[in-house]
Amino acid sequence: MEQQVKILAVDDRYENLLALNSILASPQYEIVSLQSGEEVLKYLLKESPDPIAVILMDVQMPGINGYETVELIKQRKSCQDIPIIFLTAISTSIEHVLKGYHVGSIDYLFKPVHPDLLRMKVDAFVKLHRYHQEIRNQRELLQLRTLELEETNCRLERAEAQLKEQNLLLEQWVEERTSELVDAHEKLMKSQEHFKKLFVSSPCPMAIRRLSDLSYLEINESWKQCTGYGEEVIGTCNSIRMEPSEPMGDQLIVHNVKVKFEMKSGEFRTALLSTEIIDIEDEKCLLLVAVDITENLRYESEMARLAQLNLVGEMAAGIAHEIRNPMTTIRGFLQLFRDGKRRLESEYIQIMLEELDRANDIITEYLSLAKNKRTHQQSEHLNRIIESLQPLIQAEAVMSGKHVQFLLVDCPELSLDDKEIRQLILNMCMNGLESMQTGGNLTVATHLDSEQVLLTISDEGAGIPEEHLEKLGRPFFTTKDHGTGLGLAICYSIAARHHATIDVKSDHQGTTFVIRFQIPAHALSVI
Known part of the structure; x- marks a missing residue:
């Protein structure tokens, strides 16, 4: 449904306004009735002129007449394009008609106006108004589309610039990664060379076994000297018999696990075994590193034995010192009793009992130190x-x-x-x-x-x-x-x-x- 358009009907006589409303009555029109030039100007000041299709203006009105009103309307830029038709029953001379056209009207009708003629003229101006409005809408839409297109072009330009920048960054990244890969390859070669030197000259026994069948791939000199086995084990799966100090299950990777191993001579030694999975020529291998701690354990055992003897000596000295005092007191009283210098009196007996209790307390406390003392937890x-x-x-x-x-x-x-x-x-x-x-x-x-x-x-x-x-x-x-x-x-x-x-x-x-x-x-x- 088309939007209603406004038609301003301006006449100082109420009956003329009723007649105009009757002639132009239509659901497509909204007739706004005004009775003076002042009312028209106030209305246009507070209302948007866009929906106004035509103004029907009486010439002779008290206050501001029709000519003056039209001149003031046309001075306002937003109202210059509103078509105005003068309606008059008095000013019928050619001079008045020309004046009407001069001030800005587009038609000049004399009262009484023929209804059909007025209706056709108004309909024509309404169609013209809608046509102009459609043109404005299309122009605004075109401007909007133009702005959107310009914005899209700007985005495309920015995207193109970003793409160029990203391509440049990608090229730089590829160059950097290529350089890093070259450096990494060189470092890998050096690392492999260092590993080989370290492996060969390491004082720790080391061996490399294939993970697929656990056959020996390489052993170093320390391994040969420590185990007694040489090049004859390379390529074989003959494992040196090892007994771990704690269950290892199916673990392949261990760190510092204490094991006992049998040398080729039949002698048993103790070592700390560590393993790690490594890649050698794209093949998974198991690196074994052992640290022979047989002599260290022997020294530790001897040091522990000496420490225990030293502790026993300190404790014996302490016990002797603490118990000798009450024993000395009791011995002194007994000598006095034996020599008859003192009679056996209850107070002396009490002192000796207290000294015996003191010695017994020291022994009881000493026994409390026992690690194997039974507890009731x-x-x-x-x-x-x-x-x-x-x-x-x-x-x-x-x-x-x-x-x-x-x-x-x-x-x-x-x-x-x-x-x-x-x-x-x-x-x-x-x-x-x-x-x-x-x-x-x-x-x-x-x-x-x-x-x-x-x-x-x-x-x-x-x-x-x-x-x-x-x-x-x-x-x-x-x-x-x-x-x-x-x-x-x-x-x-x-x-x-x-x-x-x-x-x-x-x-x-x-x-x-x-x-x-x-x-x-x-x-x-x-x-």
């Missing part, structure tokens, strides 16, 4: 054990004017021996309290770290000298005046029996012990 909550010891530790702290805080988080159950863990916690807490001055703070905390539960015991003491840190946990080593040197050693032994580790950090602001317990596999699944 079961699922326990570490926090529950700490909470059961909390009153005892708090009481000890209050008696010495110090403070203890417990920072415990939810932790999974661990496999623990309740009595041994109690002893470990008490020993470390008492050590921490003894190391601090009055007013110091001791902190006992637990938290989770990956697959471990961490027990942290921190004090605010003077710290442990750096030269003593490496000696911690050694039996009979102590910095206390009256200590046996077995407390921390027992803690380390308990930790070892629980497959736990102890880390120590110490400075002038205090010492922190961190005991790391492994979380059982069944507990990890529910964390």
Whole structure:
């Protein structure tokens, strides 16, 4: 359906406007009735002139007459092309008609106007208006298409420029890659040459076997000297009998696996074996590298034996020193009793019993260090054990004017021996309290770290000298005046029996012990 066009009917008499509306009544027209030149000018100022097909203008009107109104309309650029028809019943002289054409009208009709004539003229101007509007639309569409074409051309030009740039970059990239390939080939040749020199002159026994049938492709001089086998194995699949220290399954690639191998002479030696898959002339091969550690193991065994003897000597000296004191006291009393210089009184008996108990405690603590000591481990909550010891530790702290805080988080159950863990916690807490001055703070905390539960015991003491840190946990080593040197050693032994580790950090602001317990596999699944 065609869009309605507007027709402005301007007459100061209302009945004339009704007559024009009646003559031009049509669904294609929208008749806008105005009664003065001022109304026409106001209407054109606020409304777009595009939909206005024609203006029917009365000449004689109060205020601004028709001629003056048309002159003002034509001064506005957007309204210059609107066709205007003068309608008058008074100004019928040729001078008025010429004046009408002069000011800008395109027709001049006298009232009473013949309806059909007016209708035909208006229809003609409406068609002309629609034709001009269609031309404008086509012109705008053409301009739009022209802009789109220009934009497309610009994009094509940019794309062409980008393509040229990309082609240039591609050519540069090809040149660079070609140069890199040449360099890589040269480096590969040098690398192969270096590998060959390294293979031949390496002090480590090395062999290359084909991966397809495991036949020997090459062996170096060190391999020949170490195994006793020479060129006779090249091309064969005769494997040197090796016994790994742990099952290897079908693994081809291993690193530093300890193996025992039999030499051609029948002697057995030990080596660290590593393997790697390499390419030689487009063929997959297995490179074997062995490090003979037979002599190193012999030296290590001898050093370990000497270290054990030295440790036994130190422990024997410590035990002798600690037990000799109570034994000396008891021997002295017994000599006095034998010589009759003292009577056997209850207070002397009590002293001797206390000295015997002291010696027995030292022996008991020493036995606690045994690695093969039987433990009764079961699922326990570490926090529950700490909470059961909390009153005892708090009481000890209050008696010495110090403070203890417990920072415990939810932790999974661990496999623990309740009595041994109690002893470990008490020993470390008492050590921490003894190391601090009055007013110091001791902190006992637990938290989770990956697959471990961490027990942290921190004090605010003077710290442990750096030269003593490496000696911690050694039996009979102590910095206390009256200590046996077995407390921390027992803690380390308990930790070892629980497959736990102890880390120590110490400075002038205090010492922190961190005991790391492994979380059982069944507990990890529910964390």
